[in-house]
Amino acid sequence: MTARQLQDYPHLTLQPGTLDGQLDFEVIFGRSGPVEIEIGSGKGTFLVSQAGAFEKTNFLGIEWANKVYRYAVDRIGRWGLKNVRLIRTDAADFLAEHVADESVEGFHLYFPDPWPKKRHHKRRFFCSENLEQMLRCLKPGGWINIATDHQDYFEQIQTVTRQAVEGGRAKIIPFIRPVGAGQGEYVGTNYERKYLKEGRPTYTLALQKL
Numbered sequence: 492m493t494a495r496q497l498q499d500y501p502h503l504t505l506q507p508g509t510l511d512g513q514l515d516f517e518v519i520f521g522r523s524g525p526v527e528i529e530i531g532s533g534k535g536t537f538l539v540s541q542a543g544a545f546e547k548t549n550f551l552g553i554e555w556a557n558k559v560y561r562y563a564v565d566r567i568g569r570w571g572l573k574n575v576r577l578i579r580t581d582a583a584d585f586l587a588e589h590v591a592d593e594s595v596e597g598f599h600l601y602f603p604d605p606w607p608k609k610r611h612h613k614r615r616f617f618c619s620e621n622l623e624q625m626l627r628c629l630k631p632g633g634w635i636n637i638a639t640d641h642q643d644y645f646e647q648i649q650t651v652t653r654q655a656v657e658g659g660r661a662k663i664i665p666f667i668r669p670v671g672a673g674q675g676e677y678v679g680t681n682y683e684r685k686y687l688k689e690g691r692p693t694y695t696l697a698l699q700k701l
């Protein structure tokens with residue numbers, strides 16, 4: 492069977508090479524409104540359901556793997572969602588270079604790559620440095636929603652979060668399930684569904700910037 496040709500939908504995508512300094516989200520989305528960023532948006536399953544349900548919110552998906560990025564662009568284009576943009580780049584660099592202070596309402600981080608080998612732990616996205624970056628980008632009262640299947644990574648996420656809480660920069664809040672989460676699911680993304688079938692647990696955490 493031949494695979495369907497994926498479409499590019501250039502109006503939905505940001506080209507990393509053309510960006511200069513901090514972005515103006517009103518220009519990017521062509522309107523004002525709260526901005527939520529998903530880091531590691533994969534095939535776009537979360538974005539399709541959440542952006543469809545919250546039409547007044549602007550969603551930006553960041554994904555560095557070309558294959559799933561292109562799949563997500565094609566999918567969001569076919570759904571005709573006007574409140575989603577996607578960029579293929581490294582999320583840590585993108586936040587540091589292009590996202591202004593206090594410009595983001597919330598971050599979604601679902602099943603970030605766990606890099607299970609100890610010598611690779613430094614590649615994990617959720618670390619003190621990137622948490623500081625996300626807190627800088629968040630408006631006061633903004634939040635970060637996190638889910639992972641990986642216990643050791645979850646422990647790191649809790650430790651790093653605790654430092655921000657003890658430093659008076661954040662507090663723990665209840666995790667709110669996205670609309671796409673079905674029965675027995677916390678998030679409803681592709682990876683959660685895959686891991687559920689394998690009987691793996693999902694750990695969640697949400698925090699709010701003070």
Ligand SMILES: C[S@@+](CC[C@H](N)C(=O)[O-])C[C@H]1O[C@@H](n2cnc3c(N)ncnc32)[C@H](O)[C@@H]1O
Nearest residue numbers: 531533554555556581582601602604680681682
């Ligand atoms: C395990 S997958 C989870 C995908 C999706 N969130 C889900 O739950 O189905 C992790 C995704 O994050 C992407 N990713 C990992 N680190 C990234 C980074 N620094 N910047 C952008 N994308 C990243 C990977 O390419 C991969 O698609």
